[in-house]
Every structure is written in structure tokens, then in C-alpha cells.
Amino acid sequence: MSGSNLHPGLNLGARHGSAHEGAETVVFGFWIFLMSDLVIFGLVFASYLTVANPLGMAGGPGPADAFDLRSIFVQTMILLTSSLTFGFATLALRHEKGRTVIAGWLGVTLLLGLAFLTLELRDFAHMIEVGAVPQRSGFWSAFWGLVPLHGLHVALGCLWIAVMLAQMALLGLVPVVKTRLLRLGLFWHFLDLIWVAIFSIVYLGGLMP
Amino acid sequence: MSDPDHRSEARLYLAGFGLALTLTLVPFGLVHWGLMQGKALAITIAVLAVAQIVVHLRFFLHIDLSRQKREDLQLILFTVLLLGIMAFGTLWIMGNLATRM
Amino acid sequence: MTDPIFGRLDLSSLSVWRAFQDPSLSELIGAGAAMAVILGALATLALLTWIRLWGPLWRDWLTSVDHKRIGIMYCALALIMLARGVIEGVLMRTQQAFGLHGGFLTPDHFSELFSTHGTIMIFFVAMPFIAGVINYVMPLQIGARDMAFPVMNQISLGLTATGAALVMISLVLGEFSTGGWANYPPYTGADFQPGPGPDYWIWSIVLAGIGTTLSGINFAVTIYKERAPGMHFLRMPIFCWTVICTSIIMIFALPPLTVAALMLAADRYLDFHFFTNDLGGNMMNYVNLFWLFGHPEVYLLVIPAYGVFSEVISTYSGKRIYGYMSMVYATMSIAVLSFCVWLHHFFTMGQSANINAAFGIASMAIAVPTGVKIYNWLATIFRGRVRMTVPMIYATGFFYLFVIGGLTGVMLANPVISYQVHNTLFLVAHFHNVIIPGVLFGLLAGYHYWFPKAFGFRLHEGWGRAAALLWIVGFSFTFLPLYWLGLQGMPRRSASFGDPSFQPMLWLALFGGMLILAALGSLMLQLWVSIRNRVQLAVPLGDPWNGRSLEWSIPSPPPAYNFALLPQVLDRDDFAEAKASGRAYAEPAVYEDIEMPDNTAIGMIVCVCSTLMGLALVFWIWWLAVLSLGVMVVSLIGRTFRTDLSHVIPAAQIAAEHRAWLARVRAAPAVDRLAETHDRNRGRAMPERPFAAGAAE
Numbered sequence A: 001m002s003g004s005n006l007h008p009g010l011n012l013g014a015r016h017g018s019a020h021e022g023a024e025t026v027v028f029g030f031w032i033f034l035m036s037d038l039v040i041f042g043l044v045f046a047s048y049l050t051v052a053n054p055l056g057m058a059g060g061p062g063p064a065d066a067f068d069l070r071s072i073f074v075q076t077m078i079l080l081t082s083s084l085t086f087g088f089a090t091l092a093l094r095h096e097k098g099r100t101v102i103a104g105w106l107g108v109t110l111l112l113g114l115a116f117l118t119l120e121l122r123d124f125a126h127m128i129e130v131g132a133v134p135q136r137s138g139f140w141s142a143f144w145g146l147v148p149l150h151g152l153h154v155a156l157g158c159l160w161i162a163v164m165l166a167q168m169a170l171l172g173l174v175p176v177v178k179t180r181l182l183r184l185g186l187f188w189h190f191l192d193l194i195w196v197a198i199f200s201i202v203y204l205g206g207l208m209p
Numbered sequence B: 001m002s003d004p005d006h007r008s009e010a011r012l013y014l015a016g017f018g019l020a021l022t023l024t025l026v027p028f029g030l031v032h033w034g035l036m037q038g039k040a041l042a043i044t045i046a047v048l049a050v051a052q053i054v055v056h057l058r059f060f061l062h063i064d065l066s067r068q069k070r071e072d073l074q075l076i077l078f079t080v081l082l083l084g085i086m087a088f089g090t091l092w093i094m095g096n097l098a099t100r101m
Numbered sequence C: 001m002t003d004p005i006f007g008r009l010d011l012s013s014l015s016v017w018r019a020f021q022d023p024s025l026s027e028l029i030g031a032g033a034a035m036a037v038i039l040g041a042l043a044t045l046a047l048l049t050w051i052r053l054w055g056p057l058w059r060d061w062l063t064s065v066d067h068k069r070i071g072i073m074y075c076a077l078a079l080i081m082l083a084r085g086v087i088e089g090v091l092m093r094t095q096q097a098f099g100l101h102g103g104f105l106t107p108d109h110f111s112e113l114f115s116t117h118g119t120i121m122i123f124f125v126a127m128p129f130i131a132g133v134i135n136y137v138m139p140l141q142i143g144a145r146d147m148a149f150p151v152m153n154q155i156s157l158g159l160t161a162t163g164a165a166l167v168m169i170s171l172v173l174g175e176f177s178t179g180g181w182a183n184y185p186p187y188t189g190a191d192f193q194p195g196p197g198p199d200y201w202i203w204s205i206v207l208a209g210i211g212t213t214l215s216g217i218n219f220a221v222t223i224y225k226e227r228a229p230g231m232h233f234l235r236m237p238i239f240c241w242t243v244i245c246t247s248i249i250m251i252f253a254l255p256p257l258t259v260a261a262l263m264l265a266a267d268r269y270l271d272f273h274f275f276t277n278d279l280g281g282n283m284m285n286y287v288n289l290f291w292l293f294g295h296p297e298v299y300l301l302v303i304p305a306y307g308v309f310s311e312v313i314s315t316y317s318g319k320r321i322y323g324y325m326s327m328v329y330a331t332m333s334i335a336v337l338s339f340c341v342w343l344h345h346f347f348t349m350g351q352s353a354n355i356n357a358a359f360g361i362a363s364m365a366i367a368v369p370t371g372v373k374i375y376n377w378l379a380t381i382f383r384g385r386v387r388m389t390v391p392m393i394y395a396t397g398f399f400y401l402f403v404i405g406g407l408t409g410v411m412l413a414n415p416v417i418s419y420q421v422h423n424t425l426f427l428v429a430h431f432h433n434v435i436i437p438g439v440l441f442g443l444l445a446g447y448h449y450w451f452p453k454a455f456g457f458r459l460h461e462g463w464g465r466a467a468a469l470l471w472i473v474g475f476s477f478t479f480l481p482l483y484w485l486g487l488q489g490m491p492r493r494s495a496s497f498g499d500p501s502f503q504p505m506l507w508l509a510l511f512g513g514m515l516i517l518a519a520l521g522s523l524m525l526q527l528w529v530s531i532r533n534r535v536q537l538a539v540p541l542g543d544p545w546n547g548r549s550l551e552w553s554i555p556s557p558p559p560a561y562n563f564a565l566l567p568q569v570l571d572r573d574d575f576a577e578a579k580a581s582g583r584a585y586a587e588p589a590v591y592e593d594i595e596m597p598d599n600t601a602i603g604m605i606v607c608v609c610s611t612l613m614g615l616a617l618v619f620w621i622w623w624l625a626v627l628s629l630g631v632m633v634v635s636l637i638g639r640t641f642r643t644d645l646s647h648v649i650p651a652a653q654i655a656a657e658h659r660a661w662l663a664r665v666r667a668a669p670a671v672d673r674l675a676e677t678h679d680r681n682r683g684r685a686m687p688e689r690p691f692a693a694g695a696a697e
Ligand code: HEM
Pocket: C085, C086, C088, C089, C090, C092, C093, C114, C115, C117, C118, C119, C121, C122, C125, C126, C179, C180, C181, C182, C428, C432, C435, C436, C439, C440, C478, C491, C492, C493, C494, C513, C516
């Protein structure tokens, strides 16, 4: 049975007993939630694209006036690395490496997430400085509807990591905690996936020569 | 990281990370140094992004084609179908309206 | 200026105060409605205190996570809102009947009426009614003990109730949007409607919409993961198939609405330019996003109604549903096609003829699977042993009227015709023509059909028939004349008109409206009479209609855990097969302990907090918005730190209850279908040959 998967994504594996079985329903449910969220993002992207043109910019600043490719690159690296560190946390969970190892990787992920948010906020501050504010044009409204929406998700992910660290400390690695960690992992990787679309469409697309 | 299972799985994550890294560096480099222009660049960025998304799905989210349980893949493909209809429909309609104003 | 404590809430927000200042008939009607809400609420509170129901209400209902109770609460919410919606509809009919150069309502008041009426009917009547029936029936039909996520289910209900509460509160405080149920900007933007109206719309829709999305996830996971052993997908009752399709729509079509409404909120609150006239805003994208939701939404509503009709027609014809597989395919293709046709709601927006043609053809294509279903139902009835009970009367009305609505729909799918009649009463006639005979009749049929399951007694047959006939006739008088008026060019949403030739048809429509009011009254009377006669009408043994699916194989009302032992399903229409082959009502060899989730107050906390948050956002009371959101989030997170959230029902108790019920079943006489609606019917059905085993197919 150890090779059998009950749900999409990385499974805890049969040695985790009831946590593994309990994961089937909740993880499947969480996948569906993510797909619903994906539709939200997809439509915000589509709306962004409909105004990413001179008409939508209404004579205001354009992407080249406000984006900082170097900062975006650093943010991308941070988020990508955090996906890796979360992956290590999941593996430590799956292979029962103990609470400290899991918490360690989660802690690193949390720090990376916060670093990402800090840089993103700095970028936003710069945009406000140059007048790339949502009140300026339809284009900037769409930008501020899209990228901070992702940032908000990352912030919620950070909050969730913190909650899970607390639960691991207070409750131990009981089945619900394990399945929550699995779902948190999906959420985190999903955010990185959205970010790939953001840096490709919004930033690289906006700064194309 | 003693047991072999763990180590090979960690290696898979690292492989995914390496691929994703490459697929990030290339488009950033292309834009930063202005190595390509216009439509060609846009298409390249799009292809690389899709490739990277597939890499994430495969190595981080562990979605693949080989299992008996296919609910995950079906769910994702179905979502992509619906989202495709909605997003491309939106671009089509709004794009057409923009040209007719 | 806004006050730091009360935001923009002040004395003039009170509609009663406004009527005091300006006692015109229009304002007085508004104030009367507000007083009705306030007095209704106070009377309910007083009554609950008087008969000491607070304890049971809290323990057995508001904190319950039982899918059956949640389902019943959804239906109760829907029926209450239905009363308001129908009254508003008839009020509008009255206004228009007297609307030649005037009428008694101001144009603004009339606009508010069609906006609340549309919003309420779609989001707080049809949706909760559907969610309620699904909640009650689906887990029983697939042989599950509860939803996959019982607590989330309770939260969904809480959020839906929040949305309804906000619309009700808008009668008392401030006013509702005048922008119609679709609330198109820029008219609903801050420039043209700076007041609280559109904000009420936004927050009630967004909060209830989140609840609906969560419901969709819950339904889908329940069907995927909680089916009883042997209940393969292709053994499920058709109703469950329709639930899958509806949940797909809930999961994927609510996001566009959420996106559109939140973007509109950003425009209104933060001066964004998503949909404004100036600075690169694009209001056409709102229309696009709204109907990306809106069209699938109408199928979200009607598909479960198809499911109900499938169950009803099959049961009361004593036959298997004809063409099971084609029903499944038809339902699935309707669900997917429903995502491909949204543009038919704005053929006239200005896009090219090619796009219009593409969407027009796609829209017409939906008629094909729908037609398949109609023929399947007819074939199911054909040579069945049909009993014209109340649900079958609704089904008959549905056949006649829904086909008319469908055909006018195919007409409207033709862009050329749409250019002529869009925004006229022709459209109003069309969508009421599909929504009332389709959705509402379906749900009312389901209400009569499953009521005995839920409460252990049947609804009074006579009053039910009267109500059904009044609905059918009343509908026809109210809405069929509107086709004519629309073709004559009378615009929808007009408070008054100048062409006297419209008048006769409008009077006819008002007459129909009166019949519909009578239908509503008959429904209420029926409930009252049935409760009074519940002893004669009792069907505790559980199977009053010679049912075919698992929900009829357990007592009425069912125990909290539904099935003493999870059924082992061997066939489609398993209970009918079990009765025919004599394996029904068997006593299991062993009983097992059952673990069930504990009650929780979290749904109520979410409901109260989100209502306060919605109100605070509407009136710019920022501290309250932050506070209530904070309390909600902290309670939700706090709950996840608890792990002892279920209790065990001992096997001995289950065995005792189940054996007692089985003994009563065995002792009871089996009732022939001719006596179905007689007092003799106690819920044990006599097996019928040759129809019972589906041999007639
Ligand atoms: C039962 C009796 C009903 C009556 C008498 C009634 C009457 C009306 C009237 C007079 C209007 C305004 C038409 C206009 O624009 O000139 C209207 C609009 C509408 N009704 Fe009904 N209706 C009824 C039931 C329903 C039901 C059951 C639903 C849906 C479940 C519904 C959904 C709507 C919607 C969505 C609108 C459009 C609102 C808008 O213009 O934004 N109605 N109805």
C-alpha cells in the first residue's frame, strides 16, 4: 500500500495511518478551492491585459516608469527558494524527521516569505512616488488589483505558517496538523506558480524592449 | 537525510528547483540585455512561463501522468479548460470592442 | 463629512424618518416595509422568548452541523425571502398597471424595487432553496452520514444568511441600489450613486457568494469521497448528477462575480478606475465579467431543478428514469456549455457580428441537451402508473410552460432578434418563464416530495393542489402578456409609460400577480394546516411515495447519523430493487459506533461578524469593520487549535433505535399507491409489480 496515493500531490504515505487516510478528503477539497482561486487570478489577469495599452494608461505613467526589474528578479529568486524550502519541510514531515526539522524548514520559508513581502512593499512605495497609483488610470487600477492580490495571498500564507508553527508546538504532529501542513504546502507552491505568471506577464511583458 | 527514499525525493525537488531557476534566468536575461524583441520575445516569455508552470506542477505539486488516481489531473485540466474559455473569451471580446471604438 | 464613530450613518438613513419628512405614498410604502421588518423581527424575538424556544433553537438548529438541519434552515430562509420577493414583484405589477403617465411610486423607489426583487429572488430565494434541497437530499441519496465538511457547511449557511440580512436591513437603514440585480457601472459607480445602495449590493453578494463557493466545494467533495460502498457514479440518482454539475458551476462561476463586485468596490471606495467613465476605465469589462458568472448562474439554478423533476417523475410514474446515460451526458454538457454563451446577454454592446454569431450559435446549442431531457421525462411517464400528486402537477406545468420559455430563449439567442427586443418586457417574460416554471416549480415540487422525509408528515394535499394550480395559472396570466408588451416595445424597468395601448395587458398581468399572491397564501395555509394535522399526515416509517433511492430506506425524520449501517449498494434505484427482491428493511448482523461532529457556534459567529462587517463597510464605520473582521478571523483560527470536536454514538443506542423502527415497519400494513394520499399511508409502501423493478423500461 505504501506506494498508493489517495489524493493529488505529495502523500504522507501509509505509515502515517489515519492522517494519510484523513488527508484524502481534505486535500482533494483544498485542490478544488485552489482551482477556484485560480479562476479568480485568471480573470484578474485577463482584466489586466484588456487595459495594458495606451488607452488604459490614460496618459499616465507606463510600466517602464515604475517597474524595477532588478527588484523583481530578487523577489522571484526568494519566492522560488521558498518553494524549495517548503518542499524540504514537506519531505521532513513525510519521512518523520521530527518536529524541529520541520519547524526549521518552515521557519526559513516564513522568513523568505516576509523578505518577499518587504521587497514588494518597497516596490509599491516607489510606484506611489512616481505616481503609478490606482487612482491614476485603469491600467494602474488593474495592476494594483492583481499584484497586491498575490501579495495578500503570500501574507496569508505567512500567517498560516506562523499558526502551524504554534500548532506543532502546542498540539504536536497530530493527524490534523499533518494534513494542514500538506494543504499549506499546496497553497505555498500554488502562490509561486501564480508568481511565475505575474513576473512573465506583468513585469517582463511590461518591460519588453 | 539518511533513508534513500528521502534523499531521492529531495533530489527531485532540487532538480525541479534547478529547472525552474533556468526557466527564470533565461527570460529575465532576455529582457534585461534586450537580446530579443517584439513578438518573438513575447512568445518566448510565454513558452518559458508555461514550461516553468509545468515544472512546478510536476516537481513541487507532484502532478504527473503515471498514477491510477487521475482526479488531480482531470481537475486541473478541466479548470484550465474553463479558465481558458473565460480568459480568452474576455480578451477576444474586449479586444474586439477596443478596435471598434 | 463622516463621523468617526457612526461613519455616514445618521438620522436621514432611517427610512421611517424619511417618510416622516416627506409623507408621500412612495415613501410611506418604503417606511411600511421597514416597519414590517422591524416589527417582524421584534415579534419573532418576543415569540421565541415567550415560548422559551431560545435554548432548543440554539442547541438544535443554529449550532447544528447536521446537513439535514442546515438544509432545512436554508429552505426556511428561502421561503421567507420568497415572500418578500413576490410581494415586491406584485407591487411592481401594480405600479405598472397604474403607470400611465405616473403611478404611485417614484421612479427611484421603483428602481430600488426591481433591484432588490431581482437580487433577492436570485441570490436569496433560488440559491438558498437549492442549497437547502441539495444539503438535505444529496448525502441521503448517496448513503453518507454528512457532508464532507460539516462545519464549513454551517459557515456557508451563515454567509448566505448574512447576505440576506444585509438586503433586509437596507429596508430600514439607507437604501438599496437602484442599479438592477446586475448593478452595472458606471451608473452604480461613486459618481452617479454615492449613497450606500450599491455598497449593500456589493457586500451582500460578495459575502453570500463566498458561502456559495464553499458550498460548491463541499457538495463536490461529498459526492466524490463520501458515497456508500457500491454507490458507483453510474448508480447515483440523477439528482446527484445534477448536484455535481451545479457544484462545478458554483466553484468556477462564482469567482467572476466576486472579481467584478470587488473591482466595483475598489472603484467606489478607493477611487480605482476599473469601470469608470474616465482615465482608462472600461465598464464593458464589468458587463463581461458579470455575465461570465450570470449565465452559468441560471444553469446553476435550473440544473438541480431538472434533478428534482427527474426524481419526482420517476417515483410518481413508478418507473426507472428513461435514458439514464443520456440524462447524465445531457446534464454534463449543459454544465460545460453554460460557460460558453455569456455574451448573449450583451449582443448589443458593440462587438463584431462574428462574435455575436459565434455566441448565438453556442446558445442555441444548449437547447439540444435540454430537449433530450424533456423527451426522457416524457418517456419515463409513458406507460407508467402515474399519480397526479402535487409534485406531478408542478411537473406538468413545467413541461408546458418551460418549453415556451425555452423556445423564446432560442429566439433571443439570435442576435438579430435580440437587437429588437433586448431591454423590453419580452426579456422579462422570457427569464421569468424559465425561472418560475423551471427553478421555482422544481423546488416547490421537491419541497412537497421531500417534506415528509424531513418532518415525518406529509403536506396537505388539497391546499398543495390549489397552490400548484394557482402558481401555474397565475404565472401564465402574469408573464405571458409581457411577451406581447415587449414586442410592442415597452421597455423593461420602466416605472411609468405613455402609450395607453399597453394598459390592458398590464391589467391582465396584475390579475395574474394577484393569483400568484393567492398561490403564496395557499402555500402558507398549507403549511399551517399540515402542521395542525400532522398526526393524520404522519409517515414515520419513511417511505410514503414508494421511493426508489436510499433516502426512503430510513425513518422520517432520519436520525442524526442517517444510516444505522452504511448501505451496501447493488444497483441503480437501489431501494426500489431492494424492495422488489425482498432485501429491504433487513436487520444488520452487527451495529457499530458512529463518530459524529460536535455542534459549534462558529457559523453564528461568522454570520454575526460578517453582517456587522458588511453594515460597517456600507456606512463607512471603519473601526467596526476591522473589529468584526478581527473577531471572525481570530475565532476561526482559534477553533483550529482544538482537536476534541466530535462525539461517539454508541452502537447499542443505534441498534435499539433501528430495531424499534424495523419492528414498526414490519408491523405496519403496506400501502397501495391508490391510498398514497390517504391517512392510512404511514410510510410503508406496497411493492408494485411489474413496475417496481423497472421492468417496464
Ligand atoms: C412570483 C412572482 C414574480 C413576480 C410578480 C415578478 C415580477 C417582476 C417584475 C414586475 C419585474 C420588473 C420587470 C421590469 O424590469 O419591468 C421583475 C424583475 C425581475 N425578476 Fe421577477 N417576479 C416574480 C418572480 C421572480 C422569480 C421567482 C425570480 C427568480 C428566481 C425573479 C427574478 C427577477 C429578476 C432577476 C428580475 C430583473 C431585475 C432587474 O431588472 O434587474 N422574479 N420581476
